[in-house]
Amino acid sequence: MNHCRRCGVEVDENLGNCPLCGAFVSDNTQDSIYEYPQINFKTKRQLFLKISMFITIFTIALVVAINAAVNHTVSWSVHVLFGFVVLWFAVGRSIIKRFNVRKHLAWDFIAVIALLFYINLWSSKLQNPWAFTLGAPIAVLTWATVLEILVFAHKGGRGNYMIALTRLFALSAICIGISFLWLGKCDWGWYICAARGFVDVLALSFFAKDAYYQELKKRLHV
Numbered sequence: 001m002n003h004c005r006r007c008g009v010e011v012d013e014n015l016g017n018c019p020l021c022g023a024f025v026s027d028n029t030q031d032s033i034y035e036y037p038q039i040n041f042k043t044k045r046q047l048f049l050k051i052s053m054f055i056t057i058f059t060i061a062l063v064v065a066i067n068a069a070v071n072h073t074v075s076w077s078v079h080v081l082f083g084f085v086v087l088w089f090a091v092g093r094s095i096i097k098r099f100n101v102r103k104h105l106a107w108d109f110i111a112v113i114a115l116l117f118y119i120n121l122w123s124s125k126l127q128n129p130w131a132f133t134l135g136a137p138i139a140v141l142t143w144a145t146v147l148e149i150l151v152f153a154h155k156g157g158r159g160n161y162m163i164a165l166t167r168l169f170a171l172s173a174i175c176i177g178i179s180f181l182w183l184g185k186c187d188w189g190w191y192i193c194a195a196r197g198f199v200d201v202l203a204l205s206f207f208a209k210d211a212y213y214q215e216l217k218k219r220l221h222v
Contacts, residue, residue: 052092056084082118086111101150102160109143129183136175137189144168144196159215162204166216169197 002011004018011018060081067077090111113136120131144165151161172193179186204212216222 133187165200
């Protein structure tokens with residue numbers, strides 16, 4: 001069996017070209033007329049990011065100009081600006097950094113929580129902090145559900161998802177403390193998140209004891 005010098009796959013000796021990419025695989029060193037050129041995906045990705053950035057800047061500038069010309073302020077154009085910031089924070093950063101699924105989800109949910117706080121800030125000036133007491137707990141519960149599904153779906157890299165679930169449990173406990181310091185009480189939302197996180201940690205300690213403890217020791221440098 002010959003090996004394709006481009007793909008590395010095994011190719012039948014009777015074939016002169018790789019059936020996958022068309023590269024020449026014969027002992028003869030001359031190039032094949034069927035050889036395909038390499039595609040530079042990095043260049044295409046950079047071009048896409050540049051075009052997206054240009055559209056974003058142009059749209060923001062246009063909206064601010066219209067708002068200033070019509071109302072002599074930038075009141076409602078601030079919302080458009082914040083929307084683009086959240087979009088780039090959740091999606092653009094993930095594309096640029098090439099995050100994995102876990103990190104991509106983390107940035108998406110953080111962006112959702114930030115959007116909820118922004119709406120709450122403009123709707124009631126946080127006098128009624130529903131974004132913290134209701135919106136954020138729902139987002140955290142959804143986040144935990146997705147992570148639980150990924151723990152079962154992924155055969156490799158489960159340790160990262162286990163640690164992510166543990167962090168959500170710690171976040172819920174911290175938010176309970178913030179609730180008492182800020183509001184003087186804690187609503188049911190964060191209690192449910194903390195209870196859900198405790199069940200996750202308990203399940204991981206029971207059903208994946210060795211892998212979970214090893215991952216904890218590695219992260220805590222124990």
